[in-house]
Amino acid sequence: MRLETTDHGLRRVCIHAGAVAADVCVPAAVPVATLIPALVDLLGDQCGQPPRSYHLAPLGAASLPVSTTLAQNDIRDGAVLVLSHEVSRPPTPRNDDLAETVSTTLVHKDIRTATRLGAAVTAGVTTAVAAVIVVLHGPAVQSVGVTAAVAATTAVIVLSLAGVAQRTYRESLAAQTLALIAVVNAAVAGFVAVPGPPSLLNVLPAATSAAVAARLAARLMRCDTTIFRAVTVFAAVTALSALTGVLTEARPPTVGVLGALGSLAALELSPRIALVAARLSPADDQTLAEAVTEKVVRADRWLTCLSAAFCASAAAGAAVAALSTPRGLTLSGITGALFLLQTRNRRQSLVFAVTGTVTAAATCALAAMRVPHHSPWIAASAAVLSALAMYLGFVGPGIPLSPLARRSIDALECLALIAVVPVSCWVSGAFDTVRALHLG
Incomplete structure (x- = not known):
């Protein structure tokens, strides 16, 4: 038996x-x-x-x-x-009856991924909306400490759950979602910890807390840390800009302009930074092919996270300048156009396309709010930008550009990059300050 x-x-x-x-x-x-x-x-x-x-x-x-x-x-x-190493798929069922084939296909359709993705999106959107509400309205004076403590405790608990989800159950999607929620809660805790109206004094601890939480999440989960590296770099750039504004008592447009200008400069240096971070040196000729391949993959991940972080910080700085002064709309528009022009010759074209489109759309929205009597022209500009984005995404890649067109696009990109510096000086008021000086 x-x-x-x-x-x-x-x-x-x-x-x-x-x-x-x-x-x-x-x-x-x-x-x-x-x-x-x-x-x-x-x-x-x-x-x-x-x-x-x-x-x-x-x-x-x-x-x-x-x-x-x-x-x-x-x-x-x-x-x-x-x-x-490969995910084994179930064998494809073969049936002679059409109705049975349709029924079997529908039964074996995997809806678990869609369910998990929907849950992750719902949790992320809910957290983002709650964070925006807390930041905009702010807690009452007597409940500042309680709100900060609740947000910080939530961040610690959720970050611990993210580590359990990754290490015990190998649920990468759930772990990354929980880790990003923890980063948002840490940023909210740092923002509301400083009483008073929103200012750079609130942004500095918020960005610092977000950077620390993102770094802890990457160390805790030991998975694909590209997104958390990008969040860490973005939060670090934001914290550095806020610290500069606090120490120099600069106005918000100046802080936004400096952040955008520094991010654009760092964006141009991101390929070299990625090579240094991945320790991929052309002088090392004795490296084995396997080690070179691993370093190339690592450099590509570093380039992706740096491009995403610097694009986001440049867009955020331009948005701050546009919200603070009408002159900032010029810088925001140039930044969006520069990102869209760089999608052609950048490996991370999706990052540049998304940030460029969002920046251009935000510029149009802010322009419509500031000059409502010119709304027909703004609506027409938005339609042109949408058509241009669709052309570049669907039609443009299949049509080879002539040498003259490529040279023209390169010239426009160079002009936009050169124009950032004088426009930044104009928006920040540097020209007005120099004009006010009595020299000689």
Whole structure:
């Protein structure tokens, strides 16, 4: 008589990983995400990649969800499991009857990803809306400390949950969502910790708290940290701009202009910064091909996060200048146009396209608020910008540009980049200050 193994017992299975195979006994009630690192350690170094890139699947079936157990997946004694880097897909069902084929396709359609993505978007939007409400209205004077304590406690708890979701259940989407929510709560805690009307004194602790929270999230989860690096760099640039404004007692337009100008300058240097950060030096000719490949991937990630951070900080600085003075609309418009022109020759074209479109749209909206009697022209400009964006995204890539057109676009980009400096001086009032000086 054969004894059945209970759901809380052991499973005697055969694990295959490439050319390596082993018969092991594994617990049936432990999540797959916990089993994978132990199996990789057991099989030795033949796998060659970190455990986070592995998937466990029955032979000829789909990969097991990392948050489930062997018992939940009906894995019994004698089963053959494959440990690999690729996600195993279930075989495509083949049916002779059309109705049965349609029914099978709908049944096997994976809606779990859409559900998880919807939950992540909902949680993120809810947190962002709540943060905006708290920042705009601000807590009462007697509840400043309580509000800051609640936001800080929420940030710590949510950041801990993000670490559990990543390390225990290998749910990267949930972990990144929770970590970003923790960063927002940390920023809110720093912002409301300083009583009084919103000013640079509130922005400085908010940006510092966000940078620290993003850095802790990257260290805690040990996953793809590109987004958290970008958040850290953006928060650091914002904090540096706010600190400069606090120390010099500069006006908000000046602080915004300096932030935008410094971000644009750093954006031009971001490829070199990425090479230095990835330790990819042309002088090192003795480096193995595998090490070079790894460094190239690392440099590309650094370039992505730096481009996103500096584009966002430049757009934010231009937006502050545009909100503070009508002159700032010129700087905001030039910044948006510069980003759109750079989408053609940048690897991170999506980053430049998104920031350029958002900056241009914000410029049009602010212009409409300031000069409502010119709304027809503004509406026409918005329509032209929308048509230009659609052309550049869908039609332009399939049409080769003539040498004259490429030279013209390069010339426009150079002119926009050169015009940023005098426009920044004009918006910040530097020309007025020099004019007021009595020299000689």
